[in-house]
Amino acid sequence: MLQDKGLSESEEAFRAPGPALGEGSSANTANAPEPALAAPSLSGAALGSPPGPGTDVAAAEQEMLQDKGLSESEEAFRAPGPALGEGSSANTANAPEPALAAPSLSGAALGSPPGPGTDVAAAEQAPLGALGQTDMSPLPSPPQTIENIKVGLHEKELWKKFHEAGTEMIITKAGRRMFPSYKVKVTGMNPKTKYILLIDIVPADDHRYKFCDNKWMVAGKAEPAMPGRLYVHPDSPATGAHWMRQLVSFQKLKLTNNHLDPFGHIILNSMHKYQPRLHIVKADENNAFGSKNTAFCTHVFPETSFISVTSYQNHKITQLKIENNPFAKGFRGSDDSDLRVARLQSKEYPVISKSIMRQRLVSSQLSAKPDVSPLHGAHQALQHYQYENGAHMQFAAAEPQDLPLNTFPPQRDSSLFYHCLKRRADSARHLDLPCKRSYLEAPSSVGEDHYFRSPPPYDQQMLSPSYCSEVTPREACMYSGSGPEIAGVSGVEDLPPPPLSCNMWTSVSPYTSYSVQTMETVPYQPFPTHFTATTMMPRLPTISAQSSQPPGNAHFSVYNQLSQSQVRERGPTASFPRERGLPAMCERKPPSPHLNAANEFLYSQSFSLSRESSLQYHSGVGTVENWTDG
DNA sequence: TCTCCTACCACCTTTGAATGGG
């Protein structure tokens, strides 16, 4: 699987120690594009919901793009598990199918975290369904090639460590990178076919969390999803040979909580749980998505799910970050006398962070208790669905409740070397009043009911479709680099890499409800259906995906990237960090029309994907077309 | 009162241009 390779992105700065890719962990699902139906679905669905991708998209695309199938591996969240480990990710082929199937994949999948095992399957299924495809239906034959693509998560072991502790990712106004960074090893691609790789991050469930008692707990309903954005790998589009030659790194992807972020970073809400998803889209001969059948597949590695935070809550996570992230080396210490401590001690007063204090206290409190982390106990089951058409879907059953996020064994106190505290009192207080406030009164936005209808227990929610529904539409895509690097793929007729180096954004308004064109018209989520994609190109026609759209209508528009550049240039520079890459972005050349189309496609797809998660989508009826690399 | 967010800090890695040697 892994064939050598270096990282595609130049960056690869950090490799974590861990083992490399899991073994073919992810599976793909190939989505076979579908006929008409799909089309509608595409729009909103894709991006919005996580898992869903395949489905709708397919449909939509079919019409538009013909070929392609998406494969989503939905796998939304599976618990940390082991399951994923190696072949963890599953694929789903998108074959559009009748609504029925839907249930299986429907939205739940992606959207929801891994709930306990069970769901996974369900979840995944849901997504597919959502898209319009139905997984199970025998109808169309599954796409062929795309489903052969395998994706292995790099440093899976490291990811697992974090996952077991309840991964947290810092989000800042300026944007913060993810660590561990998302890197994958891709195999099974057609060396000469061009693909576009992108990532989106979808809500794992519809809850807001709070960290108390040394574990993550649901604190209320999730806030309206942020505008969805996609991060397109800078090398895209590139040939299969290029992608397979080296690790594909998404290290430069940044997360922000700034709803008005002008950089194209992925926007998230703090204290919410998310699941990154990798989408592989086959580019057409023009490096675009214009063809009728655009195939794509989605890979989800449950262990990459995380809770976004503005400051670390779990000390164990902090320690893992410090120990493994080169940039945090300054905080490492050989032992209690680490540099940081020394530094702190040099100050007039010793300091101890609240989190540390909290944890310490908690640890002491819990020390007596056996470590019963759900995670450990959790067993995940990986299920496979074999579609008649041959598509595979794997579902990992996660454990109930969030294992991952929840508890974690008492920290090894060695890490808690801070002695004197400043704010000890406060910390203590926190401990005493854990979870006191349920904060969240999530704004009950209109339509919420639809979303969270009868919210299942947390555990279940992870799996439940409803969860997916929450998924927000994704807004933006960012093309950051250009494809120069693509160059030399042997055997490939490399067209000059299209100037993808541009950022694209698609914005979705919150609270849309989409209905993918499905046989049934079901109001999707209360999220906005409006998507805008910013690209360098002129505004593209809107892809309306849904025929029946409930309340929200989905708009899919592409804006000229120029505007983006302008934004940057004039934007509140002060607050914006300067990024090295930035210049490049500004300099981006407009992509070819084809490319634009591709982008559009992509977006639409994504939207679909996300939306799929919701069961509502399942219905999609689509005919599945077989996807062929050729 | 409590939770969360932001700005800032010091420390570190990464990057890329400049320089020198072969």
Added chain:
DNA sequence: ACCCATTCAAAGGTGGTAGGAG
């Protein structure tokens, strides 16, 4: 003139902390 290795400063990434907002 070219290539490669080394050096160095700037850019950028990190978690911790203080203070503020709600």
